[in-house]
Amino acid sequence: MQPLKVLNKILRVGGDHAFGPVVMPDDVSTLIIRVDVSEHLDPAIFWSIELEVSYDNGVTWRFAGGASRTGGQAVDMEGNPISEATLTVPFQTGVDRRLRGTLNQSAGLRLSIDVEAH
């Protein structure tokens, strides 16, 4: 599955911003949430993401993982600047699966979110 942009890179006000539901192909076993944090540099601004998964076409939902971040220049383990944060969770294969999530920002911020499935 090609990376799917679930939130475009626009300025959003602080608060909750929902994305999805997204239909997941049956054979997907790992989800990678990629967040463009190239403009998330202010340490006073904080965001969190919560994912939910449905195994019955969206009738019921279950918490599927989360992450949070305060602002600053992202670097890799060697200290090189990078522009994204990631959250990776295994995903149970099967039919009738949906993914949705909520981004919570403490203040106005420009970022985007892509879902990559493996």
Add this chain to the structure above:
Amino acid sequence: MAIAVVQSVVVTGSSTNSVTTPAMTTTDGNLIIMDCVYQTGNFVSSTDNGTHVWSNSIAEISASPVNGRQQYTANITGRASHTFTLTLHTFGFPTLAAKEVTGQNATPLDKVASGTSTGTTHTTPDTAAITQADELLSGFGFLAADDDMAVSAPWVQDEYLPRVGGSGQNSIMSASQVVAVGGAKNFTYTSNSSSSTAEGISTWEAAGPAAPPVRYQQAIRPYRFVPGITR
């Protein structure tokens, strides 16, 4: 009831302050073991949404530039949507694998060992001899690289998460087995290419057999002869 791993979850992040696992439904009285990996000096806490108290079972070990430790809480209050969170002091590279164990003793942690290694086969030092024959062994290993990791029977892989998310992620292997024979124990796993890794093993005592029912015996008071009293 035999000691056993009931279920497990794993999550990893890069350039994040915290990660939270997918939810699982847990059961009262069980044990949770969390394998935590993060970069050097960055650990703040491991927590859950059940506000349990967490303690180190394996103190911090290092495979520079990443460190890891194992934490646990015994005798939990189960939850329908139980999640586990690893928090760092700033954004970094957190990875968390949590497993639920049933059938453990009231104070289950027995022996631990940890170390570092290089190459393609990685083995912890031996623990001291375990206290009882019937114990669960829980091992974990990690590295700051893109590599394939594997365990061999009788070890069972509970969770394995390679560096699928790209630069900066850790790779973690979390495994377990139940042993029926005492003695010293270690944890062994392999990586596909020569890597610097850190690894640890902890052993957990199974609950003993149920105590036999208490038998109450009524005390018989001896007859006391009192002189002068006649019937």
